[in-house]
Amino acid sequence: AQKITQTQPGMFVQEKEAVTLDCTYDTSDPSYGLFWYKQPSSGEMIFLIYQGSYDQQNATEGRYSLNFQKARKSANLVISASQLGDSAMYFCAMRELNAGGTSYGKLTFGQGTILTVHP
Amino acid sequence: SAVISQKPSRDICQRGTSLTIQCQVDSQVTMMFWYRQQPGQSLTLIATANQGSEATYESGFVIDKFPISRPNLTFSTLTVSNMSPEDSSIYLCSVASRLADYEQYFGPGTRLTVT
Numbered sequence: 001a002q003k004i005t006q007t008q009p010g011m012f013v014q015e016k017e018a019v020t021l022d023c024t025y026d027t028s029d030p031s032y033g034l035f036w037y038k039q040p041s042s043g044e045m046i047f048l049i050y051q052g053s054y055d056q057q058n059a060t061e062g063r064y065s066l067n068f069q070k071a072r073k074s075a076n077l078v079i080s081a082s083q084l085g086d087s088a089m090y091f092c093a094m095r096e097l098n099a100g101g102t103s104y105g106k107l108t109f110g111q112g113t114i115l116t117v118h119p
Numbered sequence: 120s121a122v123i124s125q126k127p128s129r130d131i132c133q134r135g136t137s138l139t140i141q142c143q144v145d146s147q148v149t150m151m152f153w154y155r156q157q158p159g160q161s162l163t164l165i166a167t168a169n170q171g172s173e174a175t176y177e178s179g180f181v182i183d184k185f186p187i188s189r190p191n192l193t194f195s196t197l198t199v200s201n202m203s204p205e206d207s208s209i210y211l212c213s214v215a216s217r218l219a220d221y222e223q224y225f226g227p228g229t230r231l232t233v234t
Contacts, residue, residue: 033220033223041210044227045211047223052220093162095223105167107164110161110162
């Protein structure tokens, strides 16, 4: 069974500084995908970044980068140059890519980290 | 990326009643999913909505309580039946593509309050 662990219930960062949100995972599937989503108070889930288990390089998307350490089973999100608008809940999620049939595409989520950006 | 809309965006309902939530996607997608997010909690998968067949429910969720329809490749509905205050949650529709592993998107959600 898959499991995602986010050990930081809340994080604080000063505007314009970088912050790292932790995520560790556990799976028996050798092929998997890792996702990070941002959820503002409105409730929508905004896709931020994706890392495949066989990707050789760490994923980057603008100010977001994923520090993928496969041996440690960690996939930490790094947000550079934090902005006030980054204040939100952040979820790490995983999908097993070899899952067939009706299991394909199912995401398992961590408990989330609330990020607060101070001016 | 797929554009997903949900109706209603929010609702306040009386206990014992039912609410049907609609999910519309702007392109044909194979996989559609319904998630629930209870207050202060993470997301939990309710079921996978399969086109042309019965939905596949996760442990703890049953068809009588959460009937799902998937009449075509762009549309699905989730009904929350005989509601109680414990059903107060955000309900989110999600789609995934077999063509690209990274394509996994969510609708804006339906915020339900049961009084």
